[in-house]
Amino acid sequence: MLLRAKGLNVNVVNAGKNGDTTKRMARRLRKVLTPDTVLVILQPGSNDARKGQGHRTDQNIKRMQQKLTQRGIKTLVISSGFIRSFPNGPDGLHLTADGYHQVAVALLPQVMELLRRK
Secondary structure, three states, X not given: OHHHHOOOOOOOOOOOOOOOOHHHHHHHHHHHOOOOOOEEEEOOOOHHHHOOOHHHHHHHHHHHHHHXXXXXXXXXXXXXXXXXXXXXXXXXXOEOHHHHHHHHHHHHHHHHHHHHOO
């Protein structure tokens, strides 16, 4: 809705899954990409560390970025620290509906810039 209001005719798909590790994100990434994909926003949470896989996080993110770059797909990586600065629900981990909206508004300039780059 925000991107369309700015005149960009795009489809946004949320392929995230609560509880995912970066390893599972990487596996699922291949399945959700379409030939029309031009931008992927990666938001790895704290699940790697909680599941004893924290030592692999950076490596998994770099691999995903490399694969996306090879396909000509731009990537925006959002840190869990950035996400935590927005309104969370009672569990303190997941955003409220307003929190998600605020994240979208905060990321809008970066996303628009990446979509405009050829």
